[in-house]
Amino acid sequence: MPQAAATAADEIVTPRQGEVLDAVLALLLEGRDGLTMTAVARRASCSKETLYKWFGDRDGLLTATVRWQASKVRAGNWDRQRLDADALAESLEAFAANWLTVISSKTSVALNRVAVAHAASGRSDLGRIVLENGRFAIGERLKPLLEAAREAGLIGFDDTETAFRTFFGLVGRDVQVRLLLGDAMVPSKAEIAADAARATRQFLTLFGAGRSAPRTRSN
């Protein structure tokens, strides 16, 4: 057994380990790729030996960090009761705004960059883990809403996944790629709200049943 450390899914993170992972996050969004094991150890006031004991190796530490961050941002479920057109639009907007806020956060950008770099070098599942806790997680959380709305006759579509992906595209557009590539286009709270509203309007225009939302023009 080389290292059966914190790479499994069932591990529990002790408070002290949480501190270490927070140090990784801090170091990470400090940018400048100063993310060396030595730097982490110093920042977290722990020894490298402990790092290796707890997390196995550098990849293990990164993986644990991604999971740690993911465990902190579970958010954005919807109400469940009384789903009318207004409640649907509201929920969609909330989802969109939440998603935009997450992907434009420095933490998300930094973590995604690490995962992308990791995916480039082939080994390990960091990319998959980020995907599962990001893109796919929000998909799974949004789909019930979409399907409930379809049950309620508010929107129409054949394939939930396809509908979701359209919504995803309308919300995110070019934001994530631009941020990953270093474009400093972090949207303000107001812009996020406006974009969430626009994306929702457009989505309802495309998929709305019955009285279609007023044809949206431009933004």
Next chain:
Amino acid sequence: MPQAAATAADEIVTPRQGEVLDAVLALLLEGRDGLTMTAVARRASCSKETLYKWFGDRDGLLTATVRWQASKVRAGNWDRQRLDADALAESLEAFAANWLTVISSKTSVALNRVAVAHAASGRSDLGRIVLENGRFAIGERLKPLLEAAREAGLIGFDDTETAFRTFFGLVGRDVQVRLLLGDAMVPSKAEIAADAARATRQFLTLFGAGRSAPRTRSN
């Protein structure tokens, strides 16, 4: 003058230099981050000293490679004459299909990954260059079409940029991020064609003037 090599925008690439840059590309989409200066030199059958003489340093080589690749894929301008609804849809579909083909190519993915990793470590403009030759370049090439279509009364919008970004979102959706993160979801030619058609339909539904395209359902 430390190195006035191939980092400027006005440099011309000699055939031999092109061979070297092709070697970089080959090595790049071979993945496994084997992209070391020594590997490039060996692959291109040239000396490291020549590499440094021509491209300054590793970043210069990468930058030149990105530009080199960009210079090879300029594509997808539109017809210009007789713009009716059908021609517009056709042009939009062509743009979309071309764009999807590009971003799902192994080369694009590899190059974008390098640029993202680069953007993470702060220094240098690799990310900006990729952005300019990708996302922004296609924007500038599509906008004239959108505006001509507006002149012709075929579609309506206030802000060209916003309209383009919506189209961009409808076309790309989650594809690029998923590919960057290692998701093996490379679309087939048929899927690309279908997605381009869908995105175009949806875009025209949202922005089309006059006889709106038939309300699209699902894909």
Next chain:
DNA sequence: CGATTGGTGTACCGTACGGTACGGTTCGGC
């Protein structure tokens, strides 16, 4: 033919970083 230029191949240097070893300290249990 000799000299200059521009390139190849290889050996080399410095350093940064992942990973390990180890001495010293704190702390809980007996």
Next chain:
DNA sequence: GCCGAACCGTACCGTACGGTACACCAATCG
């Protein structure tokens, strides 16, 4: 008060890689 476990700090090792120096070769030009 002693023992062992856990952990900190630091020194250390090996290696990979960016960058440089140098010996050698081929071609071009006078």
